Amino acid sequence: MIDGHTRLFAILGSPVGHSLSPAMQTAAFTATGINAVYLPLPCDASDIATLITTLTAAGGGGNVTVPHKGVAAKSVDQPSETVTLLGACNTFWGDEQGSMGDNTDVAGVRQALQQIGAPASIWLVVGTGGSARAVVEAAKSAGASVAVKSRSVVKAARFREWISGRGVTVADLSDAEVAINATPLGLLDSDPAPVERSEVPAMRYALDLVYRPRRTPWIRTLQQDGISAEDGRTMLVAQGAAAFELWFPGVDAPREVMRAVVEQALR
Numbered sequence: 001m002i003d004g005h006t007r008l009f010a011i012l013g014s015p016v017g018h019s020l021s022p023a024m025q026t027a028a029f030t031a032t033g034i035n036a037v038y039l040p041l042p043c044d045a046s047d048i049a050t051l052i053t054t055l056t057a058a059g060g061g062g063n064v065t066v067p068h069k070g071v072a073a074k075s076v077d078q079p080s081e082t083v084t085l086l087g088a089c090n091t092f093w094g095d096e097q098g099s100m101g102d103n104t105d106v107a108g109v110r111q112a113l114q115q116i117g118a119p120a121s122i123w124l125v126v127g128t129g130g131s132a133r134a135v136v137e138a139a140k141s142a143g144a145s146v147a148v149k150s151r152s153v154v155k156a157a158r159f160r161e162w163i164s165g166r167g168v169t170v171a172d173l174s175d176a177e178v179a180i181n182a183t184p185l186g187l188l189d190s191d192p193a194p195v196e197r198s199e200v201p202a203m204r205y206a207l208d209l210v211y212r213p214r215r216t217p218w219i220r221t222l223q224q225d226g227i228s229a230e231d232g233r234t235m236l237v238a239q240g241a242a243a244f245e246l247w248f249p250g251v252d253a254p255r256e257v258m259r260a261v262v263e264q265a266l267r
Contacts, residue, residue, distance in 0.1 A: 007036040008058060009247070012051055012072070013065035016040040018187060020211070020265050021063055024240055027261045031254040036060070043068070049075040052101075056094025061247050063240075064090050066184055069103075069130030076101030085166070086137055088130030091243040102246055105134035108239030109207075110141070113178070116228045118205040120144040124176035126194040128152070128159040131209055132182040136163055145169040147176045149195055178205045186216035186231075193218045197225065208232055213266050233262050 011021045017040060025038040041062075043051060048064070048071045055062055064072040072089040073079055077098030083089045089101035120142035125135045126149045139146050146168050150156035160170050173195075181194035187210055197203065206229035208219050215223075215231045222229040241253035 002037060003035070005035055007034075008055060008060040009036055009038040010041040010051070010055060010060070010062040011038070011065060012041050012043050012048060012062060013068055014042050014044065015187075016042050016065060018212070019065065020236060020262055021240060023265060024237070024258045024261045025244065027257050028240075028244055028254050031257045032248075032251055034248060034251070038062070045071045048072055052076060052092050052099050056092060056099040059094070061091070061093030063243055064092065066129065066131070072101060073130075075099075082106060082137065086130070086133040088133050090130070090134075090239065091246055093247050102243075103130075103134060103137075104239040104242035104246070105131060105235070106137045106141075107242050108235035109135050109138040109180070109209075111238040112207050112230065112232070112235040113138070113142075113180075113205075115234050116205050116207060116230050118178045118207070118228070121177045122147060122171045122175050122202075123178040123180060124149060124173055124195065124200055124203075125180050125182050126150070126185075127182035128155045129182065132159070133162075135180050135182055136166060136168055140166055140168050144178075145171040147171045147173040149173055149199075173199060175202055176200050177202050178207070179203050180206070181208045181210060181218065184210060186210040186218055187212065189217065191217075193221070197222070203227060205229065207235075209235060211236055211262075211266060215266075233266055237262055 029036045069088040078100045080102040082103045092101045122145045124147040185191045185194045209232040211232035244253040
C-alpha cells in the first residue's frame with residue numbers, strides 16, 4: 001500500500017514505455033517487503049539533473065536509459081569510478097552527501113555474454129553511446145579486442161580513440177567473432193539490422209542489448225543461422241539486480257523473481 005513512507009524509484013529516458021524495469025523492480029520490492037514503487041518517466045536531457053536531485057532527496061532513486069546516460073553521469077553529486085571512466089551512469093540513489101551514481105551495465109554485459117558462451121576474442125560493438133562504453137569496459141576486463149560500427153564516421157573515429165585510451169586494442173570489423181548491438185535498433189519491426197551477417201563473416205556469437213517479445217528480428221535470424229545469439233533479457237535482469245543491491249545495501253536482489261517477470265512479459 002502506498003503511504004507517506006513509500007519510496008519512489010523511476011527509469012528516466014526516451015522512450016521508456018517499452019521498459020520492463022518497472023514491472024521487474026516492483027516485483028522485487030514486493031518479494032523483499034520493501035515499501036517502494038517504480039515508475040517509467042519519459043523525459044528530456046534537460047530534465048535529468050532535476051529529476052535525479054528530486055528523487056534522491058526524497059529517499060528514492062532509479063535508473064537511466066537511452067539517450068541520457070551521459071547527461072546522468074554529469075548530474076550526480078558522487079559518480080563512481082566506473083561512471084567517471086565511462087562517462088555514463090545508469091543507476092542513481094542518494095545518501096547524506098547527495099546523489100550517487102554507478103554503472104551496472106558492465107556487469108550485465110559480462111553475464112549476458114557468459115550465458116551465450118562468447119569468448120574473449122574480438123568483439124564488435126554497434127553504437128557509440130553509454131551502453132557501447134559499458135561493452136568496451138566489459139571487453140577490457142575480459143581481455144577482448146573491440147571493433148566499432150556506427151552510422152556516423154566521425155563518432156566511430158572518436159570512439160575508437162576513446163577505446164585506445166582505455167587500453168583496449170581496436171580491431172577490424174570483419175575479424176569480429178562476437179557482435180553486440182548497443183543501439184536501439186530492433187525496438188521496431190521496421191528497423192534495419194544493426195549489422196549484416198555478410199559484414200562480419202567471422203561472427204559466431206551475438207548479443208542484442210534490445211529486448212522484446214519473441215526476441216528481435218536480428219537475433220531470430222541469427223539463431224536460425226546457427227549463431228549462438230540472445231537478446232537483452234539476461235542483461236536487463238543482471239543490471240537490475242545489481243542496481244537493487246546498490247539501492248538497498250545488505251538486501252539480496254530476488255533474481256529468480258525478477259527473471260520470471262521478464263520471461264513472462266517476453267513470451
